[in-house]
Amino acid sequence: MRHTLAVLVENNPGVLARVAGLFSRRGYNIDSLAVGRTENPAVSRMTIVVEGDDRVLEQVTKQLHKLIDVIKINDVTVDEYVDRELVLIKVSADSGQRGEIMQIADIFRARIVDLGRRTITLECTGNDGKINAFEESLRPYGIKELVRTGKIAMLRGNRFTNLNTNGNREDEQ
Amino acid sequence: MKMKVADALIRCLELENVRIVFGYPGGAMLPVYDALYHSSGIKHVLVRHEQGAVHAADGYARASGEVGVAMATSGPGATNLVTGLANAYMDSVPLVVFTGQVPTSQVGTDAFQEVDITGITLPITKHNYLVKNPSDLPRVVKNAFHIASTGRPGPVLIDLPKDVAQTEIDFDYPETVNLRGYKPTFRGHPNQINEAARLIAAARRPVIYAGGGIINARAGGELLELAEKIAAPVTNTFMGLSGFPGDHPLFLGMLGLHGTRYANLAVTECDLLIALGARFDDRVTGRLDAFAPNAALIHVDIDPAEIGKNVRINVPIVGDVKQVLQALLPLVEKTDRAAWLARVAELKSAYPLSYGRENGLKPQYIIEELYRCTGGDAVVATDVGQHQMWVAQYYPFKRPGTLISSGGLGTMGFGLPAAVGAQLALPDRQVVLVTGDGSIQMNMQELATVREQELPLKIILLNNHALGMVRQLQEYYCEGRYMAVDFKFHPDFIALARAYGIAGYTISDSAEVAEVLTRALAEPGPVLVNCLISTEENVLPMVLQGQGIDQAVSR
Ligand SMILES: Cc1ncc(C[n+]2csc(CCOP(=O)(O)OP(=O)(O)O)c2C)c(N)n1
Numbered sequence: 001m002r003h004t005l006a007v008l009v010e011n012n013p014g015v016l017a018r019v020a021g022l023f024s025r026r027g028y029n030i031d032s033l034a035v036g037r038t039e040n041p042a043v044s045r046m047t048i049v050v051e052g053d054d055r056v057l058e059q060v061t062k063q064l065h066k067l068i069d070v071i072k073i074n075d076v077t078v079d080e081y082v083d084r085e086l087v088l089i090k091v092s093a094d095s096g097q098r099g100e101i102m103q104i105a106d107i108f109r110a111r112i113v114d115l116g117r118r119t120i121t122l123e124c125t126g127n128d129g130k131i132n133a134f135e136e137s138l139r140p141y142g143i144k145e146l147v148r149t150g151k152i153a154m155l156r157g158n159r160f161t162n163l164n165t166n167g168n169r170e171d172e173q
Numbered sequence: 174m175k176m177k178v179a180d181a182l183i184r185c186l187e188l189e190n191v192r193i194v195f196g197y198p199g200g201a202m203l204p205v206y207d208a209l210y211h212s213s214g215i216k217h218v219l220v221r222h223e224q225g226a227v228h229a230a231d232g233y234a235r236a237s238g239e240v241g242v243a244m245a246t247s248g249p250g251a252t253n254l255v256t257g258l259a260n261a262y263m264d265s266v267p268l269v270v271f272t273g274q275v276p277t278s279q280v281g282t283d284a285f286q287e288v289d290i291t292g293i294t295l296p297i298t299k300h301n302y303l304v305k306n307p308s309d310l311p312r313v314v315k316n317a318f319h320i321a322s323t324g325r326p327g328p329v330l331i332d333l334p335k336d337v338a339q340t341e342i343d344f345d346y347p348e349t350v351n352l353r354g355y356k357p358t359f360r361g362h363p364n365q366i367n368e369a370a371r372l373i374a375a376a377r378r379p380v381i382y383a384g385g386g387i388i389n390a391r392a393g394g395e396l397l398e399l400a401e402k403i404a405a406p407v408t409n410t411f412m413g414l415s416g417f418p419g420d421h422p423l424f425l426g427m428l429g430l431h432g433t434r435y436a437n438l439a440v441t442e443c444d445l446l447i448a449l450g451a452r453f454d455d456r457v458t459g460r461l462d463a464f465a466p467n468a469a470l471i472h473v474d475i476d477p478a479e480i481g482k483n484v485r486i487n488v489p490i491v492g493d494v495k496q497v498l499q500a501l502l503p504l505v506e507k508t509d510r511a512a513w514l515a516r517v518a519e520l521k522s523a524y525p526l527s528y529g530r531e532n533g534l535k536p537q538y539i540i541e542e543l544y545r546c547t548g549g550d551a552v553v554a555t556d557v558g559q560h561q562m563w564v565a566q567y568y569p570f571k572r573p574g575t576l577i578s579s580g581g582l583g584t585m586g587f588g589l590p591a592a593v594g595a596q597l598a599l600p601d602r603q604v605v606l607v608t609g610d611g612s613i614q615m616n617m618q619e620l621a622t623v624r625e626q627e628l629p630l631k632i633i634l635l636n637n638h639a640l641g642m643v644r645q646l647q648e649y650y651c652e653g654r655y656m657a658v659d660f661k662f663h664p665d666f667i668a669l670a671r672a673y674g675i676a677g678y679t680i681s682d683s684a685e686v687a688e689v690l691t692r693a694l695a696e697p698g699p700v701l702v703n704c705l706i707s708t709e710e711n712v713l714p715m716v717l718q719g720q721g722i723d724q725a726v727s728r
Contacts, residue, residue, distance in 0.1 A: 010354060013303070014291065021295050055481070062478035068300040068320060071354040163353070 002031065003057050004083060004153045006161040007046040007064060008072040011037065015069045019046060022067065028052065028060050032085075032150035043071065043163065047152045074161040076153045083153035086125045088113070089135065092142040093120040101141060108134045119144060127151075174345075178307045179204035179338040182271070183212045185314040188346050191242050193218055193233060193597055195226040199246020201273025201286065204338035218597065218626060221618035223250050225590040227257025228616070231266050232591030235577045236552060237598035238391070240322050244271040248286030251332075252293070256584060258328050259297040263581025264412060265389060267326035269317045276336035277305055291332050299327030307340035312347050319350040324357030325476040326389055357475060361492035361500060369447075369471045369488045370504035376445035376469070378513045379405040382428065382457075385412030385580065386450015386474060386494045393417065393573035395498035396449065402502065404510040406517050408436040410451050411565055412580040419549070419569020425517070426526065426569075429457035430716050431562045434524035437714075437722040439517055440465050448472040450494045453483040454581075463721025473497045526566055527728055528713075534683050536560065536635045536706045540567035542686045543605065543633060546694055551603040552577060552595050556588035556612030559641040562712040564607050586615025589632070593619055596628040603631070603694065610636040610663060620673040623699050631694055632675075632701040634666060639708045649717065649726075659708070670701040681705040 009015045016035060023030050031049035038045045050060055057075065064070050076083075093101050101120055105112060110124035124134045131148065155161060176184070182205060186194065195218045198206045209217055220226045223245040230241030241261075245254050251272040261268045275284040280303075291301045300320050302313045310333075317329040373379060387396050393416050400407045400423050407417045408425040417424055425436035440446060446468040451457070458464040461484065472479075472486040473494050480489040490497055528537040540563050543551075553568060554577040555561040561578055570576050577595050579587040592606040613634060623630050644658040667677035676696055680689050680703070693700045714727035 013305075014295075017292065018295060025296050059478065059482060066476070066478055068352060068355045 001051075001053065003050055003052070003075050003077045004081070004151060005048045005050065005061070006074045006076050006153060007048060007070060008038070008161065008163065009044050009046060010069040010071065011042050011044045012069050015044065018067050018069060019048075019064070022063055026059070026063060028056065032148075034150035034152050038162075040163065045161075047150065049151055071163065072161065074155070076155055076161070079159065080156040081153050082156060083127050083151050084125050085128065085131050085151045086123065086149045087131050087134065088121060088123055088147050089138055089143060090119050090121045090145040091138050092118055092144055094118060097141055101138070104134075104137050108137070110134060174343070175341055176344050177204065177208070177338070178310045178333070178340050178342055179208040180211070181310055181342060181344045182314065182333070182338070183208040183215065184344060185311055185346060186242065187212065187214045189240070189314070189318050191215060191240070194242040194244055195220055195229040195233070195594065196244035197223050197226055197246065197250060199250050199273060199286070201247035201275060201335045202244065202250075204335060205244065205271065205273065205333070218622065220590065221621050222616065223253030224257050224586065225593070225616055225619045225622065227254045227268070227270060228260065228584075228587050228590035229594035229597070229619075229622075230268050230270070231257060231261045231587075232554060232577050232594030233598045234266050234268060234594075235574065235591070236595035238574070239598075240267045240269055240318055241594065242269050242271075245273070246286070247273045247275055247290075248288050251288055251290040255293060255297070256582075258294055258330065260579050260582045260584045260587060261328040262297045262299065264579065265326045265385060266328065267321040268328035269314070269321050270328060270330045272330065272332045273338075274303070274332045274334040277334045278336070280334060290330065294330050297328075298330050301330040301332065303332045304334070304337055307337050308342045310337070310342065311345060315347045316350055316352060319352070320355060324355070358477070358491045359475075359493040359496055361473065361490040361497035363500070365488055365490045366497060366500050367504065369490060369501060372445055372469055372471060372488060373403055373447070373505050377510070378443045378516075379403060379445040379447060380425075380439050380443040381405045381407045381447045381449060382410070382440065382451055383407055383413045383416055383449045384410040384451025385416075387413055387416035388573050390450060390475070390493050390495040391573065392450070392495035392498055395495055395502065397421070398502060399498055399505070402507050403505050404508050404514060405447065406439055406514070408432070408440065410454070410457055410580075411578070413451060414565055415570035415576045416573050418571050420571065424569070427565050429722060430459070431566065431712050431714065432722065433526050433566070434714050434725055434727055435517070435520040437716070437725065438520050438524065441721070441723040442516070443468045445469050445471070448474075449498070450474060452479045458483065459716045459722040460720055463723060524727070529728065533707050534681060534686070534705065536563050536637075536704070536710055537567050538683055539633065539635065539680070539686055539690075539704055539706070540564055540607070542690055543607070544568050546687070546690045547603055547605065551575070551605045552599060554578065554588050554592035554595055554604065554606045556608040557583045557585045557642075558609045558612060559637070559645065559710070559712045560607050560609045560635040562642075563635070585612040588612055589616050589619045590622075592630055592632075593622050593626070593628060596630050597626065605631045605633060605694075607633045607635065609641060610634060610638060610660065611640045620670070620675060624674045628699055629697060630699045632699070634701060634703050635706055636663075636666065636703055637706050637708045637710065638663065641708070641710070642712070644708070645711045648711070649715070666701060666703045675699045675701055678702045679705065
């Protein structure tokens with residue numbers, strides 16, 4: 001099963017290498033990893049999507065906790081959460097196809113962010129399923145370039161992954 | 174107070190009560206060595222190779238219970254530390270290790286003697302730091318000592334660029350540590366401890382399987398009390414040896430690959446296995462599905478990631494093993510378990526540890542005599558190989574922390590520098606190194622350190638003219654095709670010792686053992702005893718690859 005981990009880390013140089021190194025060294029599979037800063041400039045947040053059964057996940061969580069720079073880990077998948085990903089897709093589009101492509105964009109509530117002579121670049125946000133469907137619908141036109149940010153996720157409602165609260169079950173023993 | 178970072182570093186070490194640092198200088202470390210020059214409180218031990226420095230700091234830490242400190246210059250100095258760091262990491266030894274680095278402006282440019290040592294040591298340190306901001310240094314050192322010595326101990330490396338070391342800062346040593354991502358759990362969960370007590374009360378055939386955690390947590394007393402109270406036999410991992418008195422009737426010796434048959438069979442027959450500060454290493458468990466097949470498992474460990482890593486645990490308890498045992502002891506009843514102990518006694522007499530005494534000089538006999546001559550009271554360092562296993566089998570350690578050996582990494586060449594560190598930590602104790610003719614040649618240069626520091630170290634060289642342990646593997650797994658294991662040339666070890674100002678003795682016959690050992694041990698200075706043993710002697714019993722520990726080749 002796929003799990004989405006929200007991981008708060010010290011915003012120290014090398015922290016990404018520590019986390020990435022841990023995954024490759026121990027043979028855990030990362031589906032995606034997104035990093036950025038949070039409301040607190042000293043803290044970064046990683047959203048890591050990992051594939052594995054409960055035992056693997058337990059090991060991943062425990063090994064992550066052993067890193068001194070890892071402050072907090074939430075497996076948001078065990079709770080209600082929202083997740084989003086952003087994709088930029090550049091497709092070939094001659095003038096005859098533009099209308100169709102714009103219709104598809106409409107359906108997915110995507111936006112056109114650039115127009116070239118033979119290309120359209122679209123931006124779309126959503127969860128996995130939506131992004132995948134969007135990509136599939138554009139495939140017939142010829143995808144020239146595609147980039148996804150990786151998933152970010154947040155617990156719903158009055159639950160948090162931050163320094164002060166125990167928003168979710170803290171995955172510590 | 175204003176001072177240079179290099180001086181601040183030395184000041185930090187003084188405030189951490191560091192008495193000895195092991196090191197080797199170089200260009201990038203000039204400022205730090207210049208600062209050491211002015212320190213009256215800290216003794217610097219100049220080794221002959223940086224690997225020697227880190228192993229010596231390791232041996233010092235194990236013998237003293239303090240944090241070991243080593244330092245080396247950038248580039249090759251730093252890379253020479255790698256094996257030692259990995260060794261300390263695997264065996265959970267608290268070290269703080271400093272490396273010089275090229276000036277910050279040159280970092281990342283492949284400058285002369287630049288290596289990315291924090292990158293290289295990422296997977297073999299508990300944590301590491303590259304100090305870029307001079308004013309961070311005091312806090313980094315404070316954190317490093319805290320991280321190295323608490324929770325599951327381990328090595329921490331601090332990489333210090335030369336220009337940073339020369340920068341002046343306002344020195345202020347923090348009193349407290351605030352690491353929000355690092356909060357080891359010391360007290361076990363009370364519900365889990367109750368559950369453990371319930372399993373212990375219900376068990377009919379319990380065995381305690383105790384590892385190095387007992388020694389790190391200084392929980393030998395609690396372990397003894399628990400074993401006696403619940404009448405459970407105790408087996409040690411290699412790292413756990415000395416954590417339980419070797420001459421105690423409840424002691425089963427070491428388990429696993431070269432464990433005693435009776436320890437392995439008791440574990441196989443037990444209905445409750447109580448793992449204390451041990452990690453179900455593959456050298457202990459053999460084939461996993463045949464390991465303690467009928468047992469419920471209690472696992473106490475300070476490192477949550479060790480629990481459930483290799484085997485499924487019924488009662489996991491994260492905590493300091495000493496604190497957990499203190500909480501558990503009042504919850505268990507005094508029992509005698511006569512039937513189980515009778516069965517264990519039966520196993521002990523049916524499958525004793527033994528060796529052929531008939532012909533020639535036997536290494537096992539030398540170790541037994543060493544035990545007699547030292548009253549079991551020596552601090553024994555070893556190298557890696559057959560001689561190490563013979564020590565594990567035939568030297569029944571009495572006091573916690575008296576075995577100093579490379580368990581997890583199995584580093585040949587660890588022994589001599591580690592013994593140097595141990596002897597410096599315990600100048601008044603008898604420190605003995607048991608080594609092999611292969612291993613000693615891996616860090617032999619440290620004989621100079623032994624002499625220079627005037628250490629009364631006693632070196633027992635079990636010289637089988639071979640890389641015995643690998644030879645044994647080739648005998649069993651390669652049908653006796655011996656490849657690259659027999660030494661066709663050896664230096665004259667006695668002359669070599671003499672060249673370093675170390676006294677030398679040779680033993681070639683069993684009849685000489687007691688007398689020569691007694692004389693050698695009584696010498697005030699360092700001694701090397703070259704024991705000429707047979708090449709063919711094997712370490713038995715031995716669990717073959719892929720087998721359960723209930724199976725074994727024995728004599
Ligand atoms: C640095 C290192 N290289 C290689 C090995 C593999 N190895 C394990 S035991 C051994 C032989 C050790 O020989 P010696 O020190 O003479 O001890 P003996 O087994 O003969 O007692 C070797 C080569 C190792 N453990 N460490």
